[in-house]
Each structure stands twice: as structure tokens, then as C-alpha cells.
Amino acid sequence: MTKNMPKPKVAFFSFTCCEGCQLQVLSCEDELVDILNLIEIVNFREAIDEKRDDYDIAFIEGSVSRQHEIEEVKKIREKANVVVALGACSSTGGLNCLKNKFPMEEVKKVVYGEKSKYYKYFDTIPARPLDAVIPVDYYLHGCPITKSEFLNVLKALLTGKRPDMPNYPVCVDCKMTGNICVFEKGKTCMGPVTRAGCDAICVTYGAVCWGCRGTVDNPNTESHEETLRIYGLTADDLVRSFDLYGGWNKYGGSK
Amino acid sequence: MDYRFLPKKGLSLFVDGLLKDFKVYGPVKMDGFPVYEEVSSAKELLLMHSPSHITPKKYLFPQRETLLRFKTGEKPQVEHAADADNQVLFGIHPCDIHAIRLLDRVFAYGTPDVNYLRRREKTIIIGTECLPDKFCFCRSVNTMTAANDFDLFIHDIGAGFLVKIGTEKGKELLFRHVKTRKATIKEISKLVEFHKKKESMFTASINAEPSTLPLIYSGSYDSPVWEEIGKICYGCGSCNLVCPTCYCFDVRDDISLNMKDGERYRVWDGCLLEDFAKVAGGHNFRKTRGERLRHRFNRKFQFQVDKFGGLFCVGCGRCSRACLVNINIVEITNKLIEERETGKKE
Numbered sequence: 115m116t117k118n119m120p121k122p123k124v125a126f127f128s129f130t131c132c133e134g135c136q137l138q139v140l141s142c143e144d145e146l147v148d149i150l151n152l153i154e155i156v157n158f159r160e161a162i163d164e165k166r167d168d169y170d171i172a173f174i175e176g177s178v179s180r181q182h183e184i185e186e187v188k189k190i191r192e193k194a195n196v197v198v199a200l201g202a203c204s205s206t207g208g209l210n211c212l213k214n215k216f217p218m219e220e221v222k223k224v225v226y227g228e229k230s231k232y233y234k235y236f237d238t239i240p241a242r243p244l245d246a247v248i249p250v251d252y253y254l255h256g257c258p259i260t261k262s263e264f265l266n267v268l269k270a271l272l273t274g275k276r277p278d279m280p281n282y283p284v285c286v287d288c289k290m291t292g293n294i295c296v297f298e299k300g301k302t303c304m305g306p307v308t309r310a311g312c313d314a315i316c317v318t319y320g321a322v323c324w325g326c327r328g329t330v331d332n333p334n335t336e337s338h339e340e341t342l343r344i345y346g347l348t349a350d351d352l353v354r355s356f357d358l359y360g361g362w363n364k365y366g367g368s369k
Numbered sequence: 370m371d372y373r374f375l376p377k378k379g380l381s382l383f384v385d386g387l388l389k390d391f392k393v394y395g396p397v398k399m400d401g402f403p404v405y406e407e408v409s410s411a412k413e414l415l416l417m418h419s420p421s422h423i424t425p426k427k428y429l430f431p432q433r434e435t436l437l438r439f440k441t442g443e444k445p446q447v448e449h450a451a452d453a454d455n456q457v458l459f460g461i462h463p464c465d466i467h468a469i470r471l472l473d474r475v476f477a478y479g480t481p482d483v484n485y486l487r488r489r490e491k492t493i494i495i496g497t498e499c500l501p502d503k504f505c506f507c508r509s510v511n512t513m514t515a516a517n518d519f520d521l522f523i524h525d526i527g528a529g530f531l532v533k534i535g536t537e538k539g540k541e542l543l544f545r546h547v548k549t550r551k552a553t554i555k556e557i558s559k560l561v562e563f564h565k566k567k568e569s570m571f572t573a574s575i576n577a578e579p580s581t582l583p584l585i586y587s588g589s590y591d592s593p594v595w596e597e598i599g600k601i602c603y604g605c606g607s608c609n610l611v612c613p614t615c616y617c618f619d620v621r622d623d624i625s626l627n628m629k630d631g632e633r634y635r636v637w638d639g640c641l642l643e644d645f646a647k648v649a650g651g652h653n654f655r656k657t658r659g660e661r662l663r664h665r666f667n668r669k670f671q672f673q674v675d676k677f678g679g680l681f682c683v684g685c686g687r688c689s690r691a692c693l694v695n696i697n698i699v700e701i702t703n704k705l706i707e708e709r710e711t712g713k714k715e
């Protein structure tokens with residue numbers, strides 16, 4: 115990028131989610147000065163009051179889970195040259211898709227209260243990832259995203275490269291980090307079918323991988339079910355393990 | 370070969386001496402498992418341990434390594450990054466000593482790999498003995514003992530340590546830091562006895578002479594085995610990444626946020642990973658997991674043998690240990706041997 119080129123304008127949007135991924139972006143304090151030298155942020159509810167619609171790059175956080183959100187993301191897609199799904203809710207549907215297991219009328223009753231006679235009027239549809247509604251150019255996976263991956267995508271976009279997105283499982287990150295596999299310690303893990311890129315952080319800190327980054331392109335799901343069974347998971351445990359972050363693939367279509 | 374006797378107390382003196390001029394890496398316990406880590410005294414070191422998950426090759430060929438640093442701008446600059454400290458790798462098992470010997474050949478072949486070779490030059494290798502677990506099969510591929518390719522080899526014989534001298538450098542270090550004496554025949558025979566005991570302990574073994582394995586593999590291209598194990602394999606690459614003789618890497622660039630400087634680095638890669646043999650345009654030379662497994666096994670027992678004149682599997686069993694779906698290199702090899710002998714492919 116040369117000095118006299120105008121800075122790309124970037125906007126951040128948030129739909130159904132906890133906004134934790136935007137917080138990750140905001141935690142880039144040390145890098146903020148460099149970032150603002152490179153881009154102009156024109157829309158970021160969590161950080162600035164200004165709101166403009168002349169953006170080039172849109173980072174969209176959250177699942178789409180209401181009818182009117184569909185219209186909103188479509189509008190964003192029309193305006194932005196590049197759309198990046200920011201975080202699990204947006205990139206794979208994330209935890210939100212757990213609700214898709216149930217009929218929407220039930221969900222409304224639980225969320226808004228059966229006693230409320232208005233629950234019927236709340237707008238809710240099965241939660242879905244961004245790319246179920248609009249074409250998405252790039253993905254930042256994870257619940258939440260990692261700061262370094264966000265910066266890498268940003269740098270790639272600014273230098274005109276395709277951002278790298280690992281298509282190998284978390285087991286690779288475990289080897290890079292030198293972790294002892296949790297299966298050796300009698301625990302189980304979703305790492306062998308989960309897309310890496312997080313440095314296997316949960317395993318590194320003594321937990322297991324729950325699969326928040328979604329699966330690799332071609333996961334061997336049958337094999338993993340078998341492995342989990344061998345390591346003592348019941349049929350219910352299995353469903354839970356695969357549903358936690360895999361809800362969209364499984365229940366996506368069901369209404 | 371020169372054998373010395375080092376009294377029990379001598380080991381910690383020796384390690385303290387080494388620590389003055391070297392970083393010392395050796396086997397320690399982490400969560401109950403042996404791993405190679407930097408140590409600051411002999412006390413931390415395990416003298417007898419089962420094979421580590423990640424191989425000590427990480428000190429010669431790290432998981433992630435900077436190759437060059439660059440500056441952009443009017444006058445772009447590129448600077449080669451081949452930083453290496455003097456280091457001692459302590460507690461290296463015979464299989465891993467053989468593996469390093471093979472890596473030495475690989476990285477010196479063709480355009481020499483400056484980063485590896487610079488590290489290697491600054492590395493002292495001190496071997497120790499071990500006993501096989503159910504995955505070890507070094508005996509079947511002639512790597513149960515190491516005759517050389519180490520600087521020193523230390524074996525605990527109860528009253529003290531038997532130290533085998535491998536190189537002048539090793540000898541000089543030993544003599545500089547501790548008092549030793551020539552080992553007696555009786556002391557040396559303890560190592561021979563140990564090897565006899567070790568030899569009798571293997572439960573995993575390959576049912577053919579190592580020299581016949583290239584032929585067996587070249588004849589098994591169409592074996593149904595590949596598809597069978599391809600079905601259960603994850604393509605997770607764990608077998609590659611824990612293997613002491615796998616040396617593939619991917620090169621990437623990273624530019625700083627200031628857009629003024631950056632680095633080129635490499636990271637471990639593995640032929641079981643889906644994108645490994647994918648080329649620009651998206652074509653994948655080894656699309657199925659079965660094809661990728663066949664490729665990896667052949668690299669160990671056939672292709673590399675043709676190129677470097679020796680088997681590229683040192684029998685450490687790490688790939689089988691790491692595989693969550695129990696794809697076991699000894700069992701697969703024996704199956705191929707059986708198919709060949711019976712002429713029958715199930």
C-alpha cells in the first residue's frame with residue numbers, strides 16, 4: 115500500500131451473539147495506532163458513535179436469527195466489497211443453532227415466557243450462519259475469534275492476499291504447541307475434526323477442544339463417533355458433543 | 370570404542386559444567402508424560418523414560434522457525450535469520466539418534482538447508498538407553514542400538530554411569546568437566562547384558578528382514594489395505610508431526626501491521642493433511658486419505674530408501690502411539706508381508 119492511497123473503510127456489524135468477538139477486536143490496544151493508520155473505521159457500535167454507510171470491508175458478527183436481520187445483512191452485502199464473517203456465530207452458526215433443535219414456537223415460549231401473551235409476536239427464525247443468507251468472502255472462526263487471526267486477515271486484505279484459513283484439525287496445533295493429547299489422559303475431545311488456528315488454546319490450558327471453530331472441510335465424522343464411543347461416550351454424550359457447535363449442519367434446515 | 374566410567378555424583382557436576390556454555394534440553398515429566406524441555410540441573414532429567422510424544426528433532430528443526438526478515442520501502446532489505454545457540458540434547462534414545470542421522474542427510478542434500486545445518490553444528494547429542502513399550506520396534510529395523518552419530522552415550526549401571534565416547538567434541542567436554550576413568554570389561558559387559566534384556570522385551574516386531582521391506586512396499590501399491598485404513602483415518606497428520614524422520618514444512622510470510630517489515634517462516638507440515646498435495650488451481654494429487662497413507666508408508670520404506678540408501682522408519686512407534694484410530698505401522702507392514710507371502714489380497 116502506498117501512502118497516497120485512500121484508507122479502506124471498514125465497518126463492524128453485530129447480530130445475534132454475545133458480542134465477544136467485537137471485544138476481541140477492541141482488545142487490540144497495542145496495535146490500534148497501526149490499525150488506524152491503515153484503515154478508517156466508519157461503523158462500530160461498540161467503539162464509535164459515528165455511523166456511515168460508505169464502507170469497503172464489512173466484518174459481521176453474530177448469527178442471523180430474525181426475519182429483519184436477513185434484510186439488514188443483505189443491505190450490507192450490497193454495499194461492501196468484502197464481507198468477513200466474524201466469529202463462530204457468524205461463520206458456522208455457532209451455539210445459537212442449538213435452538214434449531216426445537217420448534218420456534220417452543221423457543222419463543224421459553225425465551226419470552228409462556229405467560230406473556232405477546233410471545234407469539236416476537237420475530238424468531240432458526241439461527242443460521244451468515245453464508246446461509248448472503249455470500250461470504252472470508253471467515254474468522256472461533257468462539258471467540260483470536261486476535262492474531264483477526265490481524266492476519268486484516269493484513270491479508272490490505273496487501274491484496276487471500277487470508278490463510280487452516281484446513282487441518284486442532285491436533286496439528288497440539289503438536290505445534292507440544293501438548294499431551296487429552297485422550298491419553300482418559301478425556302475426550304473434538305479436536306480431530308475441528309478446524310485449527312487457535313493454537314489449541316483450550317487444550318494448552320488444561321481443558322479439551324469443544325469444536326468452537328467448526329469442522330475442517332472433510333471431517334471424518336464417522337471415525338470420530340467411533341473413537342468417542344470407544345473412549346466411553348454414550349449415544350447422548352455423542353449427540354451433545356457434535357451438536358454444541360455443529361447445530362447448523364445438523365438441524366439447519368428444520369423449522 | 371572408548372568407554373569411561375563416571376561415578377554417580379559426577380553426572381550433576383557434568384550437567385552443571387555443560388550449563389555454563391550450552392542450553393541443555395532433556396527429558397522431564399509433564400503431567401506424568403516424558404517431554405523434552407530446557408533444564409537447569411541434572412536433578413530434573415529422567416535417566417530412563419518411555420519415548421516422548423514430540424521428538425527431540427524440534428531443537429534442530431523447530432515447529433515454527435524464522436527463515437528471513439525483510440524490510441519493505443524504497444530500498445527493500447532481506448536478512449537471513451539463522452540464529453542458533455550452542456545446545457546439548459540429553460537423553461536421546463537410539464531410535465532418535467538414527468533419526469537425526471537421517472535428517473542430517475536430508476538437510477544436507479541438494480541445496481543445503483542453512484538453518485538446520487547451523488543448528489546441527491552447534492548441537493551436542495548425549496544418548497541414553499531405554500526399554501521398549503508395546504509400540505517400539507527398533508529391533509526390527511536395526512536401530513535398537515546406536516554405534517555412533519552421538520557425541521556421548523550415557524548408561525546407568527547402578528554404581529555409576531558407563532559413558533561411551535562418540536566424538537572428540539564429546540570427549541573434550543566430558544574431560545573438561547568431570548573426572549572419569551577407563552571402564553572395566555565388567556562394566557562394559559553390563560551394557561551388553563542390558564541390550565540382551567532389551568532385545569527380549571519387544572512385543573511389536575516386523576515379520577521380515579528390513580532389507581526386504583522396500584520390495585514388499587513397492588509390490589503393495591494396489592493392496593486393499595490402503596482403502597481400508599483410509600476409511601478410518603482422520604487425515605489429522607498426528608503421525609507425521611510426531612515422526613522423528615518427517616521433515617516436510619510449509620513456508621509463509623508475515624508482514625507487521627506497520628507494513629514496513631516482516632518475516633518469512635516455516636512450520637511443520639505433513640502429507641496426511643488434506644491440503645498438503647493441493648496445488649494452485651485446487652487440484653489435489655492425493656485426494657483420498659488412503660492415498661495419503663500409502664504415500665507416507667512408502668516414504669518410510671521405499672522412496673526414501675532409494676534416495677538416501679536406508680529405511681526412513683527408525684521404529685520409534687510414535688505414529689502408532691499418536692493415532693486415535695489405531696492405524697499401526699507394524700500391523701500394516703505385517704499385513705502387506707502376509708499378502709505377499711500368501712499371494713492373497715483379502
Ligand code: SF4
Binds near residue numbers: 297304317
Ligand atoms: S488433545 Fe484433542 S486436539 Fe489435541 S491432539 Fe488430542 S485429540 Fe487432537
Ligand code: SF4
Binds near residue numbers: 308314322325
Ligand atoms: S481448542 Fe477447540 S474449543 Fe478451544 S478455541 Fe480451539 S477450536 Fe475452539
Ligand code: SF4
Binds near residue numbers: 513
Ligand atoms: S524404539 Fe527402541 S530405541 Fe526407540 S525408544 Fe523404543 S526401545 Fe528405545
Ligand code: SF4
Binds near residue numbers: 602608688691
Ligand atoms: S494419526 Fe492416524 S488418523 Fe491421524 S492422519 Fe495419521 S493415520 Fe490418519
Ligand code: SF4
Binds near residue numbers: 669
Ligand atoms: S514412521 Fe512411525 S515408527 Fe517409523 S520413525 Fe516415523 S513415527 Fe517412528
